[in-house]
Structures are given as C-alpha cells and as structure tokens.
Amino acid sequence: MTTETRITAIHATPGYSGFFFDDQRAIKQGAQQDGFTYDGEPVMEGFDEIRQAGETLIVDVELEDGTVVRGDCAAVQYSGAGGRDPLFRAEEYAPLVEGPVAEALEGRDATEFLANAETLEELQVDGDRLHTAIRYGVSQALLAAAASATGTTRTDVLADALETEPATEPVPVFGQSGDDRYTNAEKMFVKGVPVLPHGLINSREKIGEDGETLLEYVEWLRTRSQELGPDGYEPRFHIDVYGMIGEIFGAPYDRAEVVDYFADLEEAAAPYPIQVEGPMDAGGRAEQIAAMVELREGLRDAGVDVDIVADEWCNTLEDVRAFVDAGAADLVQIKTPDLGGIHRSGRAVRYCEGTDTRAYLGGTCNETETSARACAHVALATDAAQVLAKPGMGFDEGYMIVENEMRRTIARRERAEQSRADAATDEVTADD
Template sequence: METETEITAVHATPGYAGFFFDDQRAIKQGARQDGFTYEGDPVTDGFDEIRQAGESLVVDIELENGRVVRGDCAAVQYSGAGGRDPLFQPDEYAPVVEGPVADALEGRDATAFLENADLLEQLAVDGDRLHTAVRYGVSQALLGAAAEARATTKTDVLADALDTDPASEPVPVFGQSGDDRYTNAEKMFVKGVPVLPHGLINSVEKIGEDGETLCEYVAWLAQRSQELGPDDYQPRFHVDVYGMIGEVFGAPYDREEVIDYFAALEEAASPYPIQIEGPMDAGDRVAQIDAMVELREGLADAGVGVDLVADEWCNTFEDVQAFVDAGAADIVQIKTPDLGGIHRSGQAVRYCEGTDTRAYLGGTCNETATSARVCAHVALATDAAQVLAKPGMGFDEGYMIVENEMRRTLARRARDGTRENPTDAETDELAADD
C-alpha cells in the first residue's frame, strides 16, 4: 500500500510542563518552604527562583499526507543537579528546533524511526550537542511519525527498532505521592497500585534526625495498605530519599549502624518488599557507584533484603551501563528526559537484560501527558520492571494517563493481530487512533 511518509515541516511552541523546576542544591542546603514555594536565593545556574514554573516545548512534525504528530521536550524537576543538563528554557530552544533540527529532518522518510532518532542524537549546533530535553521531545514526535506512517502502534515501532517482544500485560506502575505522602498513598491503596509511594523524602525533617520518621512512615504504609487495598493486594514499597540516608548517617555505608537502619526499614515494611532510591549522593558518578556497591554488599552480607535504586549520577545511557556493570544497584532508574532520544531509554532497559539489575523506566513529575504516553510505549516494548506514573504530583492524573495508554495499546495490538491485510479505511482509522 502506498503511503506518503516524508517529513515536510517541524514546528516548536513553548508551553508548560506538569510540575515545577526545583533547585535541588538549594533545598538540600536548607531552604525553608514558604507555602508552595521556598524562601531564599537559588544556587544552581539558570534558576531565578528556588521553585519556578515547569516549562516544555511542544514539537509538531508534519507529514506529506497532511497528518501532524507531536512530541514534548521536557526536563526533570531537579534540572542541573547530579550531573544533568542545565535548566531547560523553551524560548531559547524553539529557534533551534525550527532551524537546525528542522533542516536535518525535513525530507527524510518518517518510517525510518531509528535512523532519524540516531541522526538527532548526533546533531550539534555551534559545536554543542542538543540539550537532552530537545532530543527527548523531537524523538517522541519522530516515533509518532513512524507509527503514523506505518499505521501501527508506537510500541510496535519501538519493538522493531529495539528487537524486542512487547509485554503482554501492563507493566507495573509506580505511583508518586509528592509531599502529600499520606493522602496520596491512600489513593494508591484504593486503586491497587503495584509500586508506591515515592514519598519525596528530601530533607532531614522528613527522614528524621536518626531516620526514625521514615521508619514510622513505612510501618504506616504496611498497615494502611491492607486496610484500604483490594483483596490479595501485594504492594511493593519504593521510597526516594534523595541522598538523605547519607546525610543522616554518612560513610562508610557497610558499617553496622547503617546496615541496622536498613534492617529496620525492612522490618517496618514487612511482609512487603521495599526498595530505597538514592540512599546517598556522593558527588560524582565514580564515588556514587563506589558508595552504592559498598552499601549493597554490606546489605547482602547481613542478609538484609532491601533493594537499592540508582538515581543520582545515573543519567545518561553510559551512566546506566556503568552502574549495571559495577553491580551498584538492584534497580536502575532510567530517567527518560536525561537520556535524550526516547530510543535511548529503550536501549538502556535492554542493557539490563541478563544481569541482576532490573530496569525502572522513570522520568519526572515535570513532564507532560504527551511524553508520559510515549514512555508507556517504551515500557511495553521493553517489558520494563516498572514504569513511573507521570506527570504531576497529584498521582491520579499521571496514573490514569500511563495505565490507560498501556491498556488501550495492548487491546489495539490484540485487535490488529486478527487481521492480516487491513483496508485503506481501516488503516487510516487505526493511525488516527494512535
């Protein structure tokens, strides 16, 4: 069947993201909350305030057949921290997308997703590689263009590009609570969310001077989950501590005091499994890997069954490789906006195959509904261990977006598999649906 698949134009429109940009360094250094904002001056380059509005850049790709597909450039909440690219400012990058990026892509065959995405990864402007947010958003649009041109799902385009067999069931969704860690956790229990609650434990106040506040919270999670959850509910607790265990206890991380604290967390979560994200922030990738290995080996030697999740300093594809190769974590967060092209996130998930490290397809609350839906396709295509509910910190909206996108895609793939040669009208209908 003949299909007009040439990319004819690329457009960029500045917009908003699903949450806010926060200066993580300023917060860790003790910035006090003032209602929803923070008092004090930012310390990370690019920030005008410690908390400022999250922004995105909406990318539209036009095809020769007149169809328009979309991707959203977005960056993580804690931009500029932990070795990440600097604060993303859409007004600065819109001319780049409509200029050099458009020049490189216009006229290319939209069906060649992997080739187009790789071209974008290598593109440099004034000698500098494109910001990760730009590569992230434009590659989403390229994926949509390929799915549109081929009249198939984004999951299938990715599976072809990555040589995978897609998941046959929705990937377990990880809900994030934001600071409303009790009410939002209760919402997650009622909906039977498989992995929860994130918790946003990013200060000594939230973890406790000796870590006691976090232990109390985990014990509450274990009890309340059974009061509110569905029958036979078996949650997995996942708490992001933003390096605060390191702040409270300090190195070395295999000493008895630290291991005993993790044993207390395990006991508080019992009978459910618990995984701790970002236990420390050692300041650079090498030091972070060494600290994570030290802690992980200490836990293994003591028979403490708390899984460790790599986040800080695990940003790029190369970072993921380094953490996996070193055995530094039970789980690596693949922080999708930080890897650049969306296919790079899929490749990072695949890199975990055959190792004892599981792949958590994450991201940030500061994305958009568009980027979240695309990530649902990456999760399905690679059968990741878990996928983040996003965007936003209200939980319900992000969970609905990601879970529903996976369910409808699986249903569509089941329908499409029953017909070998769809008619032109059916193909047009399917393409419009995605």
C-alpha cells in the same frame, strides 16, 4: 519512500510542563518552604527562584499527507543537579528546533524512526550536542510519525527498532505521591497500585534526624495498605530519599549503623518488599557507584533484603551501563528526559537484560501527558520492571495516563493479531 510519509515541517511552541523546576542544591542546604514555594535565594545556575514553573517545548511534525504528530521536550524537576543538563528554557530553544533540527529532518522518510532518531542524536550546533530535553521531545514526535506512517502502534515501532518482544500485560506502574504522601498513598491503595509511593523524602525534616520519621511512615504504609487495598493486594514500597540517608549516617555505608537502619526499614515494610532510591549522593559517578556497591555488599553480607535504586549520577545511557556493569544497584532508574532520544531509554532497559539489575523506566513529574504516553510505549516494547506514573504530583492523573495508554495499546495489538489470525483462517478456507 512515498511522498505521503515524508517529513515536511517541524514547529516548536513553548508551553508548560506538569510540575515545577526545583533548585535541589538550595533545598538540600536548608531552604524553608513557604506554602508551596521556598524562601531564600537560588543556588543552581539558571534559576530565578528556588521553585519555578516547569516548561515544555511542544514539537509538531508534519507529514506530506497532512498528518501532524506531537512530542514534548521536557527536563527533570531537579535540572542541573547530579550531573544533568542545565535548566531548560523553552523560549531559548524554540529557534533551535525550528532551525537546525528542522533542517536536519525535513525531507526524511518518517517510517525510518531509528535512522531519524540517530540523526537527531548526532546533530551538533556550534560543536555541542543538543540539550537532552530537545532530543527527548523531538524523538517522541519522530516515533509518533513512524507509527502514523506505518499504521501501527508506537510500541511496535520501538519493538522493531530495539528487536524486542513487547509485553502482553501492562507493566507495573510506580505511583508518586509528592509531599502529600499520606492522602496520595491512600488513593494508591484504593486503586491497587503495584509500586508506591515515592514519598519525596528530600530533607531532614521528612526523614527525621536519625531516620525515625521515615521508619514511622513505612510502618504506616504497611498498615494502611492492608486496610484499604483490594483483596490479594501485595504492594512493593519504593521510597526516594534523595541522598538523605547518606546525609544522616555518612560513609562507610557497609558499617553496622547503616546496615541496621536498612534492616529496620525492611522490618517496617514486612511482609511487603521495599526498595530505596538514591540512598546517598556521593558527588560524582565513580564515587556514587563505589558507595552503592559498598552499601549493597553490606546489606548482602548481613542478609538484609532491601533493594537499592540508582538515581543520582545515573543519567545517560553510558551512566546506566556503568552502574549495571559495577553491580551498584538492584534497580536503575532510567530517567527518560536525561537520556535524550526516547529510543536510548529503550536501549537502557535492554542493557539490564541478563543481569541482576532490573530496569525502572522513570522520568520526572515535570513532564507532560504526551511524553508520559510515549514512555508507556517504551515500557511495553521492552517489558521494563516498572514504569513511572507521570506527569505531576497529584498521582491520579499520571496513573490514569500511563496505565490507560498501556491497556489501550495492548487491546489494539490484540485486535490486530486477531484480525491477522482471522484473515489467515479465511485464506485457508478459501483454498480448501
């Protein structure tokens, strides 16, 4: 270790994230929207309002040579739901980062990303592991520090740590519309976004009492994509229903009524593929896996080609492994803030290799531009099936951040490879 690559200080500054924290349980129980907010009292522990401002903890890591790099601690929009860590309060956790976390990492060699990230994962305070948001944000800064100290890209640092061969083209980006599901979907069509629109179908009003409203929306997506998309455009529709199909139909999920509804969704999307995220919320990991296996088997037996995406109760690296091992999903969302250290998201993507489950590197609208860029490097390093456009629900900003970070990194890696090839040619010429 040279003195120039030593970590000398870690600082934490509370700030805002790209969206809001929402009390999912209160919303599912029927809280009514009042403009952008919700009427009623919160249900989830820690919430002051059903919808409240998202928070981040900005982490600066200083190196001996004066370089300062950044990571952002972030937690998902629906914190505390589906088995996730509780609501993240930046002011509360800032002393923890500048205290025990800094003490564990200061003086370490910044080039040793994986060792530093694992030290962070194993750190306990009063017998408890650190909140996932802290591990997520600090590990982003450690990744940036390693890239700076070695003069390479964060993609290369991760690829070395995870023993992967990075993608040479941008990973397909998944755009999310928020509640403005028509206008934002049209924006996505114009830009030729490969996977869309998320849709935020999180209430009976949005899905319809019998699911009819969602069917109408998917039909509109198909028609409008053909009108607005570029030549040769073949989108993949991805709808997040937040367990609402389960709310409408109930178990068992392999019965004809449920399977027929998915067949209707397939027909509404045709000729384009469609995947449905979080079809039900069964109340626990084992129950969710069993319900999704039941649904997948019912769809397979009926020849219905709709992919199922795991979200609820699939939070940690251990959860991802359990869903993949059970064959419970066609895709698993790797919800990056919920896995803790960013290298663990990469490991979750890798766990899908060689299985019939694809890896969707997701996260939340409630992140920041810093965490979104870091995740773009995870997507490239692992060649994930798709990566979420984030942060925010306005679509354009998140898509620009993630897509451009991947394009910029690929171009930089290509230039570096060309320089190495030119240098090798020059050396051979000189020897001759």
